[in-house]
Amino acid sequence: MIETVVSTPAVAAVAVHAAEQVAGVRVQPGVAGLVTSVVRAARQQIKGLRPAPVEGVRVRWSGAAVVLEVDVVISGEDQAAAVSRAVQRSVRALVPELTGVEVESVFVTVVDVAC
Amino acid sequence: MAVTSDYALPCGRDVEQVWEAMDLADEHTRTCPHCAAVRESLQVLRAATAEMVREEVEPPGDLVSRVMSAVRADVRRADVVPLPGDGLARISTRAVAAVLRYAADGVDGVRARGCRVVEAPESTVADPLIEVELSIAITVGRVTHETYEEVRRRVLAAASARIGVRLAGLDLVVSDVLEG
Secondary structure (H helix, E strand, C coil): CCCCCCCHHHHHHHHHHHHHCCCCEEECCCHHHHHHHHHHHHHHHHCCCCCCCCCCEEEEEECCEEEEEEEEEEECCCCHHHHHHHHHHHHHHHHHHHHCCCEEEEEEEEEEEEC | CHHHHHCECCCCCEHHHHHHCCCCCCHHHHHCHHHHHHHHHHHHHHHHHHHHHHCCCCCCCCHHHHHHHHHHHHHHHCCEEECCCCCCEEEEHHHHHHHHHHHHHCCCCEEEEEEEEEECCCCCCCCCEEEEEEEEEEEHHHCCHHHHHHHHHHHHHHHHHHHCCEEEEEEEEEEEEECC
């Protein structure tokens, strides 16, 4: 019996990647995310690693499944409602595929629209 | 380098003296095997430190803008209205306001000022509705009914085309008249 444990940063990194697959979307970290990222990047750079971004996505575990909250900035060309649905679809599809973790729900917050 | 003065070499010199005489070439320095061994490792040290001196450590150029957009994101996340869909997608009221102001600015002689966006009381998950209060300044010659209609038309169009929400109400407030 092999058990795979996927860490929270791994899920977050895949979610960031999935969200940014949608055209015109950039995941936007908050201050807490930015600070965490600086610490994490500094620690890993000492080991010569370059961590994938995880900021801008908050991961909450609900049993074995995750609840994801993604903050994005979108370009003004597309309809915000359609873009956020596309982000939800992309995250829902890619996170289970790449990590094996079930996704319970994906919250998307559009924090800014670039006009 | 005083700490190295205790490291006497078998030839009688110490590491400190070898460091001093590193670029000189007297008879002893050229022939002594002990001095040569020490000099070699000192040269490695000197090259490494020179490299570190040359290296310029700078904060990433976009640091300020990254911090500022992080701060803005935190502020904006707190104040959101729902987008149509499963009720899990939301948009910050400031983002909506920016889009609507931009749309109103497109009308000749109109400058958008403040824009307040709130979720309408009758809004549901399936059909979210927002209420907007937009204050504008109009050039004096253009304070006409047609201008108001044009602003109203453009704001409604932008809300549906670029945000995807319906407006339950749009209040236009002419807060100022500009000299044309």
